[in-house]
Amino acid sequence: MKTKTLLLFILAAGFAVTRAQPPEGRSRHADRGRPAGRGPAASSAPVERYMEWLQQEDPEEFQRLAELREQAPGTFRRELRRKASEKRGRPSSTPVRPHPLREEISALRNAETEADRDVAIQAIRAKITERVDRSLEEREKAIREIRETLQRLEEQNEQEQARREEIIDRHLQRVLNFAREQSTEEPEPGNDNP
Numbered sequence: 001m002k003t004k005t006l007l008l009f010i011l012a013a014g015f016a017v018t019r020a021q022p023p024e025g026r027s028r029h030a031d032r033g034r035p036a037g038r039g040p041a042a043s044s045a046p047v048e049r050y051m052e053w054l055q056q057e058d059p060e061e062f063q064r065l066a067e068l069r070e071q072a073p074g075t076f077r078r079e080l081r082r083k084a085s086e087k088r089g090r091p092s093s094t095p096v097r098p099h100p101l102r103e104e105i106s107a108l109r110n111a112e113t114e115a116d117r118d119v120a121i122q123a124i125r126a127k128i129t130e131r132v133d134r135s136l137e138e139r140e141k142a143i144r145e146i147r148e149t150l151q152r153l154e155e156q157n158e159q160e161q162a163r164r165e166e167i168i169d170r171h172l173q174r175v176l177n178f179a180r181e182q183s184t185e186e187p188e189p190g191n192d193n194p
Contacts, residue, residue, distance in 0.1 A: 047080065101127050 055062040069076040099105060104127055108120035160167060 050080070100131075 051062065051065070054065065065076065065079065068079060101124055104120060104124045107123065108117065111117040111120050
């Protein structure tokens with residue numbers, strides 16, 4: 001009898017799970033015109049619609065964005081986020097921070113001769129060297145501070161090891177004093193007279 005009940009339960013649960021899943025390729029968003037799932041396929045539909053609209057309304061901007069999409073997908077996505085934020089009338093939720101070496105990178109991009117390019121590369125190298133050196137110095141300082149703390153703790157531990165019995169006796173005395181104070185303040189059980 002238990003086996004039949006168990007089999008019926010398993011079949012019913014399997015049927016319920018099968019019925020609860022949306023048809024393949026559809027999701028709970030399918031009724032609202034959104035593609036199922038996540039990832040590039042799910043988010044590309046609005047982008048494609050925008051690009052189609054842009055191709056008709058502003059062919060030059062469409063061409064610029066199409067080239068950007070091919071050459072620099074990250075920049076393309078940031079550009080679309082910025083445009084969407086402007087359309088909504090609010091700043092972008094992911095502001096673009098300028099690269100810390102933006103001036104040096106700009107000089108490299110604008111280099112007209114091989115000599116200018118070498119100078120720009122050396123300038124970038126110098127800035128990177130400064131940043132790496134600063135990072136190493138900060139880490140060395142943190143290591144020194146950790147070593148000093150460790151040394152203090154080791155000295156404190158040695159002192160307490162030497163005074164171990166004294167520390168134990170002091171704590172024992174405090175507990176005994178506390179217990180004595182508690183016993184004089186509390187009336188004995190069964191004695192209701194103060």
